[in-house]
């Protein structure tokens with residue numbers, strides 16, 4: 461069996477964010493049409509904070525494409541080191557063969573940025589221009605790219621507990637996106653006046669509070685992915701119009717939603733719908749300029765599948781990657 465190896469750097473070089481967002485939109489349409497099988501992931505809890513996740517998926521279409529991601533999230537590995545490392549395997553459903561093995565760390569960051577970007581397309585105000593990025597780790601730049609691909613961002617505020625990471629993210633925004641980014645001293649400073657706020661931290665307790673978020677803001681919360689961890693306080697969740705990446709996954713994994721539900725602050729009925737509903741028009745989006753919209757994403761296996769296959773096809777036509785015989 462001959463497979464294509466794509467490194468994380470090659471994955472990054474092949475990815476164009478606006479194109480990935482569009483591919484993601486198509487994948488969520490297919491999910492809405494019932495063409496996607498993306499069962500809840502298997503999570504092995506190695507310690508209280510360390511998890512290894514196994515994430516399989518199938519997208520049925522002209523081509524039946526399958527993927528399997530193995531991702532380790534070890535937020536306590538050490539100062540300055542990224543907490544996430546992943547590998548993605550792509551399989552061709554027509555003959556069951558493995559087609560590619562790709563750097564899943566880069567792919568995860570890109571597809572998660574694309575999902576956040578897609579949420580902005582449907583939920584951010586049309587006149588949004590200030591972005592607050594809370595968390596400047598492995599996801600930070602790609603979250604910003606996802607937003608920038610959909611929103612005319614003129615200013616970025618960055619807050620992270622680690623000042624060096626904030627600095628290096630700000631430099632990268634200037635260098636690669638041509639947008640100036642300010643370093644904020646607190647979350648409150650970062651989000652004051654922001655139209656879009658993204659949280660992508662490894663915090664298990666709230667970093668963003670309802671009292672700090674302006675009316676009309678779109679919040680994308682992507683950092684927390686277990687039922688007992690959250691980045692948002694209950695006040696924020698209670699006053700927002702809530703959307704999720706998947707209702708099934710949110711009800712199993714999203715502490716940001718499950719903890720306020722347990723407290724009796726919201727019920728499942730407070731969730732307006734999922735991203736598949738938004739992109740297919742069965743779920744209504746933002747209804748007015750003063751509404752706070754909240755998109756909570758825990759991450760879904762078919763997102764890796766959709767963007768992984770897009771980049772695999774691009775690699776084939778560009779002649780990128782290394783072929784190996786297994």
Ligand SMILES: NC(=O)c1ccc[n+]([C@@H]2O[C@H](COP(=O)([O-])OP(=O)(O)OC[C@H]3O[C@@H](n4cnc5c(N)ncnc54)[C@H](O)[C@@H]3O)[C@@H](O)[C@H]2O)c1
Nearest residue numbers: 542543597598599620621660661662663682683757758759
């Ligand atoms: N929803 C999804 O699809 C999805 C996808 C990828 C990653 N994630 C999750 O997103 C989180 C971030 O991932 P990453 O790869 O960027 O991790 P990372 O370890 O590279 O960076 C996390 C950053 O969060 C910062 N941080 C932690 N607590 C903070 C706080 N209270 N306030 C401000 N900053 C704080 C750290 O200093 C660090 O810079 C992880 O929990 C990861 O599992 C979710």
